[in-house]
Amino acid sequence: MSNVAWRAGTGLAGLLIVGLIVLMGWGLSSKATVTGLSGVTRVQKPAPDFVLPLLDGGEIALSELRDRPLVINFWASWCPPCREEALVLERSWQQHRDEVTFVGVDIQDSESAARAYLAEFHVTYPNGRDLDGRITIDYGVIGLPVTFFVNRAGVVERRWVGAIDEARLTSWIDELVSGEAPSGETDGANLEGFRELR
Numbered sequence: 001m002s003n004v005a006w007r008a009g010t011g012l013a014g015l016l017i018v019g020l021i022v023l024m025g026w027g028l029s030s031k032a033t034v035t036g037l038s039g040v041t042r043v044q045k046p047a048p049d050f051v052l053p054l055l056d057g058g059e060i061a062l063s064e065l066r067d068r069p070l071v072i073n074f075w076a077s078w079c080p081p082c083r084e085e086a087l088v089l090e091r092s093w094q095q096h097r098d099e100v101t102f103v104g105v106d107i108q109d110s111e112s113a114a115r116a117y118l119a120e121f122h123v124t125y126p127n128g129r130d131l132d133g134r135i136t137i138d139y140g141v142i143g144l145p146v147t148f149f150v151n152r153a154g155v156v157e158r159r160w161v162g163a164i165d166e167a168r169l170t171s172w173i174d175e176l177v178s179g180e181a182p183s184g185e186t187d188g189a190n191l192e193g194f195r196e197l198r
Helices: 003-030 080-096 110-118 134-138 166-177
Strands: 049-052 060-062 070-075 101-106 128-129 147-150 156-161 187-189
Touching: 003 070, 049 128, 049 166, 080 110, 080 166, 110 128, 134 166, 156 166
Parallel strands: 070 101, 101 128, 156 187
Antiparallel strands: 049 060, 070 147, 147 156
């Protein structure tokens, strides 16, 4: 091989390597967080039915809650953003309990930790543990917290990943209760206020 051909080949290989490094850097920097996609496939689709054993005894079946707006919140006691929103959710439940049903789905937690969390934040709406992870899988939950807003027809109208603020929660509940079609974004995320599942 001639010296010129060897230099040309080496130069071409160097350009390819630099190009690959640039592409990898661009791909990594523009990649959306996977956790932010938690539950994204459920929006504008029927809410998967489930039967949830409640921590205070009994169970709740989603199919029995049709004809009533529903807020489903996935949480865990070890999740700091879940703790941030716990009081907001309870206040909203107290304000809207005659118009909407709240259901909390605890995942990847021990019963004692879940009970301590509910007691600490004085949570009174129905909560249960997803013991086999089936509900979590059916809803596509891969990060916490995530909250789904289900209309009277059983369709997930909105989804929020991360700790939800009170103004957004109240606004979305008001629209859900009124029966209006969602205005604006149908899903969103607080990218600083979530945790990946362990």
